[in-house]
Structures are given as structure tokens and as C-alpha cells.
Amino acid sequence: MxxxxxxxxxxxxxxxxxxxxxHEDLVGTLNRMLVLEGLPPAPMESARELIGGGARALLKHGFELAGALSERAASAELFDAFIADYIEHIADHxxxxxxxxxxxxxxxxxxxxxxxxxxxxxxxxxxxxxxxxxxxxxxxxxxxxxxxxxxxxxxxxxxxxxxxxxxxxxxxxxxxxxxxxxxxxxxxxxxxxxxxxxxxxxxxxxxxxxxxxxxxxxxxxxxxxxxxxxxxxxxxxx
CATH class of the missing domain: 3.40.50.1000 (HAD superfamily/HAD-like)
Structure with a gap:
């Protein structure tokens, strides 16, 4: 006992x-958002360190990593799309x-x-x-x-x-x-x-x-x- x-x-x-x-599911969702915006996806391993500050911070850092302006990453529309996609794939990996x-x-x-x-x-x-x-x-x-x-x-x-x-x-x-x-x-x-x-x-x-x-x-x-x-x-x- x-x-x-x-x-x-x-x-x-x-x-x-x-x-x-x-990280695979979070970065997977991030990358789908980036592709929808016509931006290159973030490399899976290098994006690990983007995680930790929440979805908004992940979007911001991901867009900055892709060389895009962070204003779009801060939009409510994109955030809602991110959450909806993540819910669908939250435990894929x-x-x-x-x-x-x-x-x-x-x-x-x-x-x-x-x-x-x-x-x-x-x-x-x-x-x-x-x-x-x-x-x-x-x-x-x-x-x-x-x-x-x-x-x-x-x-x-x-x-x-x-x-x-x-x-x-x-x-x-x-x-x-x-x-x-x-x-x-x-x-x-x-x-x-x-x-x-x-x-x-x-x-x-x-x-x-x-x-x-x-x-x-x-x-x-x-x-x-x-x-x-x-x-x-x-x-x-x-």
C-alpha cells in the first residue's frame, strides 16, 4: 500500500x-492559417518555441516568422478561424x-x-x-x-x-x-x-x-x- x-x-x-x-497540432493549425493568407508555413521543429503564450501570441509570432505584418494576425476573424481549426485537430497528434x-x-x-x-x-x-x-x-x-x-x-x-x-x-x-x-x-x-x-x-x-x-x-x-x-x-x- x-x-x-x-x-x-x-x-x-x-x-x-x-x-x-x-506542438504538432498547434503548429499545424498555425500553418493552415498562414497558407490561407498566402504565406509560407512555419517549419515544424523551429516553431516549437513559439508555443507557450496562448493562441494570440502564437499567431503573432507565426506571422512575424513568415515575414508578414502582425496586424492581420491580431484580427478577430483570424483568431476565430484559428480556434475553430484547432478544435477540429486538437488531439490529432x-x-x-x-x-x-x-x-x-x-x-x-x-x-x-x-x-x-x-x-x-x-x-x-x-x-x-x-x-x-x-x-x-x-x-x-x-x-x-x-x-x-x-x-x-x-x-x-x-x-x-x-x-x-x-x-x-x-x-x-x-x-x-x-x-x-x-x-x-x-x-x-x-x-x-x-x-x-x-x-x-x-x-x-x-x-x-x-x-x-x-x-x-x-x-x-x-x-x-x-x-x-x-x-x-x-x-x-x-
Whole structure:
């Protein structure tokens, strides 16, 4: 029987580039928008780093990469077309990273509350996670539309945690890019940075508390942070 030694802890996960490899479907939709506008498609691998700031930012950066003016990318018509296309293709290629399913199940069995804290719209996040059968693992899926401010604001994380009865003082943020590590720092929460996601900035430069190269290593990183938390409290006589 697994010991429930993580009860009282909330683990907040970013979505794109942390839990799920989504770049093929996101860039696929971007490229269909570019082709419709008579522009060259973005190379699949080089466009990975465009992901992370949401659909509007992806469109803007994609159009700039194609050498086009960003004004068209900002149009409501194009944004609506992007969302409609993405919904149709949201899980054509997207899948959990290796080790995600097993690690989430183990962390949940150990008593942790698991949530998703993402800059992807909540309805799109729920649709994606439902199609790849990950929804059952999470107490909440919290996009920017369900909080007062999006990552990198710490409000996104704190409000998501408190919405499920969690304690921000016993929370860990896990993510792949600057908005994730930034929101953890803003909220005063420790963070785990993964190196297999979409950040254009090296994870070492973002300075999370722990860096991991594989999702399977997250459980050990969580344990390190939890032990340090309790040691610090004990030394402080709390």
C-alpha cells in the first residue's frame, strides 16, 4: 500500500510542453492559417518555441516568422478561424509525454492534489485532456479565463490552488517555460522546471528550484522540495 505522505500538498502542472506534447497540432493549425493568407508555413521543429503564450501570441509570432505584418494576425476573424481549426485537430497528434500517466497516478495515490494551471483557454484544455484521457487525474483545470490574472502572475497559481481547497504554502509549480517559473516566484512557491518543453530560454537561466530532464524524475524532485520544506520549518521551530 502506498503511503499517503503528500496529503495537504498541491502540485500544479502547466499543460503544453509539460504534460502534453502539443506542438504538432498547434503548429499545424498555425500553418493552415498562414497558407490561407498566402504565406509560407512555419517549419515544424523551429516553431516549437513559439508555443507557450496562448493562441494570440502564437499567431503573432507565426506571422512575424513568415515575414508578414502582425496586424492581420491580431484580427478577430483570424483568431476565430484559428480556434475553430484547432478544435477540429486538437488531439490529432498530441499525447502525454513519456511517464506522465504513471507519475500522475503515483502522486495522486500518495495524496497530492493535482491541478492544471495553464495559459491555454480552460475549455480547450479540458477538451484536449479529455480526448487523451488525462482529465480524471486533476481536481481542477484552470486557464486564464478562470482567474484574475494569467501566468506569470502569481495570482493565477494562488487562485487555482485555493479553488480546490489547497494551501499555497504547500504548493509546487511544475512547468517548462518562463511564465511557469515566473508565476511560482511571484506567488512565493517552489518550482520544478522541465527541459523537454517549449521554452526559448534555457531552463537553467529561469532558475527554478529543481530542474528535471524527464517526467519520471518529477516525483523525486517533489520529494526533495517537500523534505526541504519540513526541514526548514523544523529548524525555525515551527
Amino acid at each position: 502506498i503511503e499517503r505522505d503528500l496529503e495537504g500538498w498541491t502540485l500544479a502542472f502547466d499543460l503544453d510542453g509539460t504534460l502534453v506534447e502539443t 498530441s499525447a502525454p509525454f513519456e511517464g506522465v500517466v504513471e507519475t500522475l497516478e503515483t502522486l495522486a495515490e500518495r495524496g497530492a492534489i493535482l491541478i492544471v494551471v495553464t495559459n491555454k483557454r480552460s475549455d480547450l484544455s479540458e477538451l484536449l485532456l479529455g480526448k487523451i484521457d488525462l482529465t480524471r487525474n486533476f481536481a481542477a483545470i484552470v486557464g486564464p479565463d478562470r482567474v484574475s490574472a494569467r501566468k506569470p502572475s502569481g495570482c493565477h497559481l494562488v487562485e487555482a490552488v485555493t479553488s480546490v481547497g489547497g494551501d499555497p504554502g504547500r504548493t509546487i509549480m511544475i512547468g517548462d517555460a518562463a511564465p511557469d517559473i515566473g508565476c511560482a516566484k511571484d506567488a512565493g512557491v517552489p518550482s520544478i522546471g522541465v527541459t523537454f518543453g517549449y521554452t526559448p530560454v534555457p531552463m537553467e537561466d529561469l532558475e527554478p528550484d529543481v530542474i528535471v530532464d524527464a517526467f519520471e524524475d518529477i516525483e523525486e524532485a517533489v520529494d526533495m522540495i517537500v523534505v526541504e520544506h519540513y526541514v526548514t520549518r523544523a529548524l525555525a521551530g515551527v
